[in-house]
Amino acid sequence: MIPIVNAIIYILLAPIIGGLVAGIDRKVTARMQGRVGPPLLQPFYDVGKLFEKETVVVTISQNFHVLSYLVFMAVSGALFFSGGDFLLVIFAFTLSHIFLVLGAYSSYSPYSHVGAERELIQIIAYEPMIILTAVGMYLVTQSFNISDIIASSVPVIMYLPGVFVGYLMVLTIKLRKSPFDLSTSHHAHQEIVKGVTTDFSGPNLAKIEIAHWYEYVVLLGVVYLFFGFNPIIAIAAIIIAYFLEIVIDNTFSRAKWQMTLKTAWLIAGAIGIVNLATLYYLRGGVWL
């Protein structure tokens, strides 16, 4: 029963938490830039207003893709919070992202087309590190199930410092923060207009925004897993990690895709795998 309750709580509460995070993000960002910034609840006002607008589409299938993106995002998050298999959660997330990419492709605008291609490059950039994160959790806790990982009293972060650094790096990509906001961005410096979201407007754009909120909560939930042995430290870690992302966002200019791919793979390959290999060796994983 508890897994299902958790899943329902996630589906109901995650947009609220995610929206608040987005609101705080905007506020903090504004302060860093010497502005007052919008009210805390501005993201909710924005989404509410978007829903009031007329549905304008290029092709009817955009609606389907966006709805699928949102639904599978919620389902993947629900899987995560109901304690499901970490790898399955990752694959479900990929599925939902593919729907966003397809939605962008389905409009024949060059801006959304380039956005879609770049979104795919982002996926291949961050996905290996995310999978390695799950593998690292497995090496520490002997289980791929989120429920087992969270129940473990082992300080995961002590064993996986490299993996954590790698995860923070790909978190920047996943949160669409500079310097890795290739495919779409909250900033004005994006040369491909709004990338994947160029041709979405009104309720569809609102759904994409809500899907982002769902995703925020899971992404920060993964940070929690590293510190699951002590909830207070974990919450603190989440706050620090997110603050760090905002700082990075406001200090870097956007990178090219080449650099994104190289950096992400290098970090995953060097820090992530070296960390895992050490752990693997210490755990007696090599017994040929």
Added chain:
Amino acid sequence: MNELLFLIGFPAIIAILMLFIHKDKLRNYIVIPSAVIIGVASIWLLISCFNKNTILYAFPFEPASKIMYIIELLLAIFILYLGIKYRKTLTVALVLIQAGLLVFFETYLSSGMHPENNLFVDQFSIIMAMIIGIIGSLICVYALGYMDTYHKHHTEVKDRKNIFFFILFIFLSSMFGLVFSNNLLWVFFFWEVTTICSFILIGYSQTPEATNNAFLALAMNLLGGVAFMVALIYIGIIDPSGKLLELNTLIMSGQAIALVPAVLICFAGITKAALMPFSSWLVGAMVAPTPVSALLHSSTMVKAGVYIIVRFSPVLAGSLEGFLIALVGGFTFLLASSMAISQSNAKKVLAYSTIANLGLIVACAGIGTYKLMWAAILLIIFHAIAKSLLFLCVGTVENRIGSRDIDDMSGLIVRMPKIAVMMFIGIAGMFLAPFGMLISKWAAIEAFIVAPLGLLFVAILAFGGSITVFFWAKWMGKIISVPQVMERIEDTVTKEKWAVLYILAGLTVVVCLIFPLISSVLVEPFILNIYGQTAQLAQANITIMVMMLFLLMIMPFSMLFYRDGQKYVGPYMGGMTTTPTMQFTGAMGTVRDTTMGNYYLKNYFGEDKLFMIGTVLCLGILIFAVILTAGVVL
């Protein structure tokens, strides 16, 4: 035993019949019922044998072996003739070596041999037989319509359809023979027949390119055949009674005896499965008519290669040689997936994806724990279905639009909606949750992490798996991006083709739904039999996957709610004025179409560079493995 003999013999009889039929209509009347019969017979085999473990049949060794020997010599002479005619020195040399070894074996070693259990069937053979019998015969039916159109479009190619269908059915027959033979000498015979079948099919159009690629395929597979023959001689020398020629005895005899022949035969398997450095023959094979590619990639040929490697997987498990073979598979998976990114030719993308997946299967089999073997067999099943569907879809599109370039497939969802949806299902089946290939890759990650030295392979899977997302997703994107008002052009596709495509698309989905059943009825008992323990997916995960699949199937119905109340606008063009057909005025007042191409990232994933790396790496590993094995023998 009758089922086995029927499955081997019936396609052979139909094949000979095909040779004498020149009328298209008559051919249709024979091929379709025969395909149904072969399909039904393989299902019958499943029903009658699934609950029994390995059944050995004492089919008499002679005179069958003598007949095979004679056929093999005739085939050698045939290849020799062609090799000399086209001046292919390498082929001639390899044929001579192989024939010499065969004659040596038959003259000095085979006289004292009396293997008894020459035929057998177990769950793995049944799975392979289902793949060959159902998918293989569906492809034969599809080929009927395809070859008609092919000859209409390619008037320069001589119509040799009777030979084409003769070879197709011989191919099926020899594949059945290969998976039912317990006698390695017989496995070798069928192995060589499949090599020569694919040689003839690849060279079907008789253009210089086709001929060259056919000889390339032949040379590489003959090299594998030489290794296979050396393995047979090795077995003949260490055991003159011939008992070890029986596959089940050899596999059970332990590493001390079986490792050397296992490595040699796996080398042959690597050439046949087109792993690096031998991948070029499968890429070259795409010059053949599309049904041939579908057959080679999904149910025959390359599957024979991985079949034999998976068979020997218990012998390889835990050995350095096994690890090296797995490494070849792993690197092939990573590099071939990367190369697929840089390709715009749909058949080439499919070819590299096949090579990558075969690499993954071999990686699983080389490490050879029970969990990995489970993953390997699942990969074989899912890959066969999805890949055959994709090839046949590409073939249909190519017949209609005259191009196999993915960039030419834009707007396919409007032009050929049904084909596009099926292509979508096929592509989703290759890389998305909750479809088959992804389930298998997931199982492979979970299995590698507990296997010796598995972390390396987990890392390879993490990177390689992500890379596959890129090239499949951009293909999907191309299909659904509609540049302008387009006409629907799929009404000329024949009924048989539709039937085949519907069945394969249905299978892609249905097999995902019933795979827990396939696993528990066929795969798990087989693995339990060998290892004494077996792998399976957790019940909770299966439930989630099934729910996701249903969700995925009902999501498209949401389109119905959006029919009204929409305002349509043109795509955003940054203020550039475009017409509704997406044209704009360029410099000097010229009217230009808006066209968009995909990313190919050639500087990073270029074919030439990666192929070089792969060849050097994998060849190095293989040479090391061969030296190691030679060291054991001496």
